[in-house]
Amino acid sequence: MDKDKQNSEVNNEEMKEQHPKTEHGAPTDEPPTPQVEDMSKDIRMGNAKVPRFLVVTYCLLAIWAFGYALMAVPLNQVAEVAADGETIFSQSCFGCHNVTDEFKVGPGMQDVGLKYSEEELQKILLNGIGTMPSLPNLGLNTEQIKAVKEYILTL
């Protein structure tokens, strides 16, 4: 502790000595005086003209602003996804499932709504069952899974 104190005192004195010599460091180059320093005299203001590239930028922005105000149209930012249950079924499910009650690799889909509640069906579609892979694993998103579920419930 004592050593630290000494060090800081030494530091302190060193800095005092350096004080008038300090270059660049504006905070250190003015002698501390306990009065309110009269500082605003130091601020000088130039009166340079507005640079040409700024004038050009301002004009371009003004033109753009009018153009945008007149011509912009709303944007549909969500990409259209194929959420047609029947199409997805024929692409992703038909390999194993018939739309009738005939067994293929898996059971037929006719009257599947009687066999399972909607909630159970949702679980099977999301997690798979037996050897059936889950639909998210087949690369289907939530919208598409919902469409498939709605479609097979109509069978």
Next chain:
Amino acid sequence: METQTSSDTYRPTKIFFYSSLVWLVIGMIYGLILAFKFIWPNFLVWGPLQVILQFGRIRPIHTNMLLFGWLTMANIGALFYVIPKLCRNQLSFPKMATFLGYFWNFIIVVGSIALTMGYTTVTEYGEWPLWIDILVVIGVAMLAMICFSTIANRNEKQLYVSLWYFMGSLIWLPGLYIIGNLPYKLLSGVPQFLIFWFYGHNVIGLWFTTVGVGLIYYLLPYLTKNPLYSHRLSLIGFWTIATFYVWNGPHHLQNGPIPLWLMKAGIIPSVLLIIPVWAVLANVFGTMKGKWHAVAHNTPLKFLVTGAIFYLITCLQGPFQSLQGPSSIVKFTDWVPGHAHLPVFGAFSYVAFSVMYYVLPKIVYHNIYSNRLMETHFWLSTIGLLLFTFSTWTAGVFEGFAWIEGAQYGLQFVEMLTAMQPFFWIRTVGGTLMFVAQIFFIINLYKTIQLGKKSQNTNESSA
């Protein structure tokens, strides 16, 4: 000690500066907890902490504490120092200014307690309950009275451009705060959120930005010892920011349930903000002419110039994000916190650091304790901020495109979040560096203050 400081002209500035440092540390600790929760969602979920440190509660505590505790208090401290200097007089109502320092701390404390207990108005950056908002408005009114009275009693004929900015900010802030914090009672639905965003964006643009730019214009001529490049440019900047900024709210509801004309009324002024921003930057670069070598040795100047450059980057991003296309991708993603930290930490906290390094030696009558600590503060902050922002921007772009392709919900959303894990790590590392930098900052200032006190005591005893 109290009797010694009671005659101190700079007492209000000191109270504001010292308290702002405390809020800086506490607020950043909250930020770090948030960052860790991105990596381990169960971080600190233990006993009562899982309620007190819930993400939804500490996120507004983090933002409010740093916006109103750290940056606002640092700004007010700077105003109380700079305005009398530019007016060649003393601060009016010094006792009220001192009281305001304690009062403002009280507001931050009760505001944070209220948020911790779960009371919120869901206005972004204005989450404090209504009764606290009333205290804030009273505080801001006191602040405006002190500053305007000082300016009215000035001994300097000319109003330097910084004073224009300060006066503008002090007129806009109370208006903004009142308008922004009422609609949660008075309005509902889309109009409510339009006003929320009017407030949320303008509290940055018409308080932190305008005070910060005013401080840049004040410090730059001193630190470079050059005259300010162009008075005309600074006035163009002032009047265009005053004209265009208030329109910015609707761009936060871009592609949302608002009419097209309102979107356009939000986008066009957002893009036109390039005018004031480039005017400021042209002025900064013009003033720097021939003095760039000084940046290498002068850390306060380094902070100031880097802050100005971060301001430029923020304000290139801003107009870009406000356009419909980019907005449809980056909206709601991690891009946004990256963009939000750039002006608040990068641009205007850097200006505040510069102000403190410049002003503190003058008010405690002692040089800054260590240049090396200042440099460490600068580099850790800058590296930390760059890691933080670039990780969030990259994550945000990935997230935005994934959502457009249908991963907004369900399993794919979770998958996408898991995939963002590396970016959350980088973000946390960046945040930690930023936090450690501030510890160096505070140690440095604390040492300076202690040395100042010691040398003053020895002076007095020898006299």
